[in-house]
Amino acid sequence: MWTVAAILVGIVVLVVLSRRLSEKTSPPGPRGLPFIGNILDLQRERRETVLLRWKEKYGPIYQFTSLGMTNFVISDPDLIREAFSKVETTDRPTNIIFSLVMADKGLVFSSGELWKQSRRFSLHHLRNFGMGRSTLETVIQDQVQELIDDVLAPNVGKPICIDHSLRVAVVNIIWRIVASKKIDRTDTAALQAMTSFDEFDSFKSLFIVVLMFPVLLRLPGWVTGMDKVRQRFRESVKTLMRPAIQEHEETVDLNGEPRDYIDCMLQERSRNPELFTKRHMLRCMMDLFIAGYDTTTSTLRWAFIYLTLHPEVQRKVQEEITNVVGKERPPALSDRTRMPYTEAFIMETQRMANIAPTGVEHVTREEIQLGGYTIPRGAQVISLLMAVHMDEKHFPEPEVFRPERFLDEQGRVKPNRALMPFSVGKRSCLGEALARAELFLFVTGLLQRFTIRFPDGFDHDLSCIEYKRLIRKPTEYHLVIMENV
Structure with missing residues (x-):
């Protein structure tokens, strides 16, 4: 009897000690x-x-x-x-x-050896195609110029929403690297596919319920609901990704010089078919495609908001563009080192926008x-x-938009290790160099020629689109574009 009691007391003591130890660690x-x-x-x-x-x-x-x-x-x-x-x-x-959406593959959500080899492979080949180098500069500049000539210049003085055109411009940069292709602003099928990718966030509540109660997938109504999600996903892939792969499969030289990222993946698949399956290739393309436009486009949209809300900041950026670049040529990546205020403005935009x-x-x-x-x-x-990014220990008065916080007393760029918009470490953003180049060239390209403001009587309240939960995407707004004199 006493032995049983002693054992029970010992068990209770061990449980209590275990919990206390767990609480400490x-x-x-x-x-x-x-x-x-x-x-x-x-x-x-x-x-x-x-x-x-x-x-x-x-x-x-x-x-x-x-x-x-x-x-x-x-x-x-x-x-x-x-x-x-x-x-x-x-x-x-x-x-x-x-x-369901093949996110067990690809570059963003894969793990282990698949992720390790895919990231190394992608970094190597994307650099070869000019990501972050001057060889890609012309592609970005062309898209900036198209946006100016086809969308902004014809609408000077009118309220205009540039969201759609901006997205197409940014998409075309990454799509050029991935597939050597360009999406036309009037290509309704491609644009619908882009919209479908955006809409997956709106299914989040459905996803949460399914994760809570997987047995629901056996019920007819829930099966139908998930089939609709699956079908929308497949249609998006079918419209953009599969045709690009099929075209490349018919024309690729497996032993020759690759034309783009898809060629590189097909060549790698011929050597390593177990790892580089078609499912994995599709998801890699999707990850580059979606990440390549969604975050950059959203950051640019926030940048235009802050430029409009702070006209004195806009004037300073324009003055720097005039002093360094002038008006006879487009801004170039080589100008960045001589344009510290513009760089500081972009850094402050990334800090305040908090895209991810x-x-x-x-x-x-x-x-x-x-x-x-x-x-x-x-x-x-x-x-x-x-x-x-909003901690006053690292950024005094964090609610105030002030690019000068990233400049030293001599007006040079002063990096802050607490600013990490692309994350850090072994899984930091794969396209950081490309994104930085795009942000600089789009901002300077537009402000070199135009001044932007909101329509009379409107001020953006810095609110986000609610169904976009993974990315802080600003609610819609219009801009009035005015030619610089």
């Missing part, structure tokens, strides 16, 4: 409901808003649960750099929804130690970049 965080955790909290408003509120309560590293997954949120720049420099944090989450406020989730493949806490294997790690 795990960060604080909000309590969640059984099984679903804090998922409902994150559905009531924008995700980054909830995470920012929890950050104020629990500190620079905290945890929450969602559908059985433990999530660790980091908002300290040094901890983010430390975490994402580890090979143990390079995996991505996966679920049945990801599989939480980055893309990482998953730990092994247990790691971070900030005095233990992060177990299989946990998601989220970088709350918006909290970093």
